[in-house]
Amino acid sequence: MKSRVVVVGAGGAGLVAALNAHQNGAEVVLVTKEYPTRSQTCMAQGGINAVLNETDGDSVELHIQNTLKSANALADESAVSYMCQEAPKAVAWLDSIGVPFSRTPNSKIAQRKLGGAYGARACYAQDYTGLKILHTLYDRCLAEGIEILNERYLLELLTEPEQSGKKYIRGVSLLNKRSGEVEILEASSVILATGGYSRVYNTYSTNSLSSTGDGIAAALRAGARVSDMEFVQFHPTALKGSSILISESARGAGGHLLNSKGERFVDELLPRDEVSKAIHDEIAKGENIYLDIRHLGVEFIEKELPQEAKLAKLYENVDPADDLIPIKPAAHYTMGGIEVDSNSSTSIEGLFAAGECANHRVHGANRLGGNSLLEIVVFGKEAGINAAKYAKNATKDEAILEAKELSENEIAEIKRYANEISFYEKQAILGEIFYKNVGIKRDKGALQEALKEVQEMKSSLPKMGVSDKTKEYNTNLIEFLEFKNMLTVAETILLSAISRQESRGAHFRVDFPATDKKFRAHTIVDAEGVVSYEN
Structure with a gap:
């Protein structure tokens, strides 16, 4: 098998990653559960931060300091510095591939000031910035001939253990929404770019219905770690x-x-x-x-x-x-996500992550407006390059045994679940509980009440079956799988929020209103739900 990189998610981060992996010699397959033009990136309207002209009093150093201040001492300074230093090049690259930025009278890229910024550094295209970037990236992927598989829902990440006990990636299992068939894609490396998880808040979220944390939940099940999940902007x-x-x-x-x-x-x-x-x-x-x-x-x-x-x-x-x-x-943006290092690599060898599903530790406790589009370009590029490099050197080529059958059995089991409780009603309840108890202001009692509700919902999943037993375009099944993933993600949010006994950025505890320096560390949750802190 040629060094294949599978990119899961076709928003801005996924498209940037796919282009860069392709340009670095990998065979790329881009997988998305809907269509690229429907991704959440199109809702990033305000602009993409970059200091293009330091003569106006703004500077890259001020961009770094504004980002760190907004992050409330919970960002990695080296990662933030790298992102801000790369920003002018990122915007120049977008301009070079045809993003139609608004212009000043002398034809320079127009910029506006967003909240928390020293100066007007957000480059914009009217109030459609994310949409224009997304469409341009999609056009470039089509022009490069990158294979795109639409309407494929991520079921599981497929891994194999090393003798040391560490896992390495072997591919993904997908549900073809059109046919209802399980599909296996083998890969030398995989990039997750599946977006955030604020749809846990249901109708109290600005995000699309697709922001259900699927990639994060799958990564947890595969053995990766997540961090800073309590920080929801x-x-x-x-x-x-x-x-x-x-x-x-x-x-x-x-x-x-x-x-x-x-x-x-x-x-x-x-x-x-x-x-x-x-x-x-x-x-x-x-x-x-x-x-x-x-x-x-x-x-x-x-x-x-x-x-x-x-x-x-x-x-x-x-x-x-x-x-x-x-x-x-x-609920708008989720700062937490899959734990990655400076190469965008997770704790599973060959598994990379970028965009809102990943935690590059550049947003900390509260993201600075205009930095989300910047992150997907800077770290989407890094993920693509590093995944292609890893794929070229990967030597594992044994077949993935039994993966398709396991996924098919799981789907069949779900269809056999009793349909005694409507998971749609539970999803609405989950959104209400999260907005009320895990919202802008929180306290221990409310968080513990929410955790109890989530855990009861998880234990009741076998009573929340699907009424539609058909194969083709079974949206009832897909929505059940999304709800199941949301419960996994919701539990990590609550475990993290209960553990963090302080107020910092987007996490405000009424019972612990002060910022506590002993919590100047990242909340880590593993596959077993164990919470720890790391600097």
């Missing part, structure tokens, strides 16, 4: 009724946050955790909260914020040129 401005994201670009452009009295109650460009807490406190007082961009003018809104205007009209029936936009905080 709430975006301050989601539409009140639908949780649809209104980009930080609206506040970066000068939008105001108002309460029911018409008062501004917080500096809108503080880091997201601080703004979200301020909104939470106002709502607790009985206030309704609004985003006001009326003063920016119709022309500016139409030119720079067309998507935000469209979303407000469509989902809240308000015209932001004339009306206030009702908003609330919602």
Whole structure:
């Protein structure tokens, strides 16, 4: 078998990884459970951070310091420095492959200021930045002839043990959503780029329905470790009724946050955790909260914020040129994920991870706005290069025995589960519990109550069968598998949040409101659910 790299996930990180693995000589197969153009990357609207011109008073060093400050002493300084130093090259590369960035009158890439940043360093394409990057990357993958398998759901990572006891990757098992057949893809190396897990919050999340933590759950089952799972960033401005994201670009452009009295109650460009807490406190007082961009003018809104205007009209029936936009905080970005080293490699040999499913320790306790798109380009590239290099040197070529049969048996067993309890109802309950008990403010009692509920749901899974027993396009089955993965992820979030007896960044404990230096370490959870801390 030629050195094959399988990339699971076709959002920004997966597409960047696939391009770089391909350009470094590997045979690449890109696998996605939906289609690349539906990935969560398209919702990253505000911009991608990069200091392009230090003569304006901004600098790479300030970008590093802003990132570290937002991370609340929980980021790896060398990883942050590398990401920020690579940022100008990352943007130049995106520009070179055709990303249609907005331009200044003298044709330079336009930049705006986002929350927590010293200067205007977020390079943007109107308020469609992630979407434009995603489509351009997808076009490049098609032009390079990279094989893309759509509608394949990740079941398991396939590993073999070394004599030392360490595992190495052998491939993946997939469920072909169209046919219902289990498929096995052998691989010399695998890159997980499966996105985050904020859909645990169900309707209280800005993320797509696909952000269910599938790659993280599969990595845990395979023996990898996860870290910092308790840190879930709430975006301050989601539409009140639908949780649809209104980009930080609206506040970066000068939008105001108002309460029911018409008062501004917080500096809108503080880091997201601080703004979200301020909104939470106002709502607790009985206030309704609004985003006001009326003063920016119709022309500016139409030119720079067309998507935000469209979303407000469509989902809240308000015209932001004339009306206030009702908003609330919602779960948005997950800082935790699969533990990786500086090569984007996990504890399983040949298994790499990039993007929101991975923890490169650059976001710490709270991500700086504009750094998510930067991370997927910088570390997606590194994952692709290193996975290709590993694949070239891989010597294991024995067949994967019994993998298909094992996955088929698991699917058959699920279809035999009793259908006594609706897992859809339990999923809705899970979202309510998480928003209430594992949200912007937390305490021990509420977290333990949520953990008990999650563990009871896990034990009741055999009573939550699927009503659809067919093979082709069985969405009922896929949604059950996603719910099962969400419960695995939810348990790690809760174990980590209960263990961290302090407040830091996006993790705020009412019963431990101070930051405690003894917790200046990363929360690690292994496959057995054992929690530990590492610097």
